[in-house]
Amino acid sequence: MKKKLLLIVFTAASLFLAASGVDAADETVVQPARKAGGFDRTRPNNFTETMKKLGRYLLLYIPNRVVDATDIITMDFSMGGAFAAEVQATRYFQLGGSYGETYFLAKDYARQYGTGHKATKRFGFFFMEKDVTFVDATSGTVNEYVIDFPQFSTADYHLDAFRDNDVDFWKIGCRVGWFLGIGVGIHPVEIADFITGIFWLDFLGDDF
Numbered sequence: 001m002k003k004k005l006l007l008i009v010f011t012a013a014s015l016f017l018a019a020s021g022v023d024a025a026d027e028t029v030v031q032p033a034r035k036a037g038g039f040d041r042t043r044p045n046n047f048t049e050t051m052k053k054l055g056r057y058l059l060l061y062i063p064n065r066v067v068d069a070t071d072i073i074t075m076d077f078s079m080g081g082a083f084a085a086e087v088q089a090t091r092y093f094q095l096g097g098s099y100g101e102t103y104f105l106a107k108d109y110a111r112q113y114g115t116g117h118k119a120t121k122r123f124g125f126f127f128m129e130k131d132v133t134f135v136d137a138t139s140g141t142v143n144e145y146v147i148d149f150p151q152f153s154t155a156d157y158h159l160d161a162f163r164d165n166d167v168d169f170w171k172i173g174c175r176v177g178w179f180l181g182i183g184v185g186i187h188p189v190e191i192a193d194f195i196t197g198i199f200w201l202d203f204l205g206d207d208f
Helices: 002-027 046-071 188-198
Strands: 073-089 094-108 112-126 128-136 145-154 172-186
Touching: 046 188, 073 112, 094 172, 172 188
Parallel strands: none
Antiparallel strands: 073 094, 073 172, 094 112, 112 128, 128 145
């Protein structure tokens, strides 16, 4: 009697598991394979994207070249208790310095436009310099930065202010002032960017 009962239970369990397997198989959805030459709307169209980029570049070609040209020369005006008399043909060939605190209005390197506060104590002699400069309370696109280089030694291109394009290490320019001041700069890297831009190469990666 016990053997018959166990056989009945085993048979019923087997039928239940078999039925469950069939139901699970029925619920599986098989995705049809995409036929060769078919059209898949979810895939990106490289040709369309390329044409969009080309159209944008052509549309903005003239505006980008004009802005690149204006990037070559920068200028700032300052007012405050500071004295400045310096010239430089890059930081490797400079003479003079600045001392004091000023508030300034600038069209500066790397498209920095706006105002700010500067406290500086710097002096350069050919490729040697010492520079402690703090720029803060800025507006517009002017960057805040710090140059803390108090020892008189060789100009260092690897300072953060140069690497982050806050200040142009390669600038050719001058600064003069006493309470009222003016600074002017020409930027060789911006000249290179303008020339290469004519031939569709964005040297500094700053095109719109």
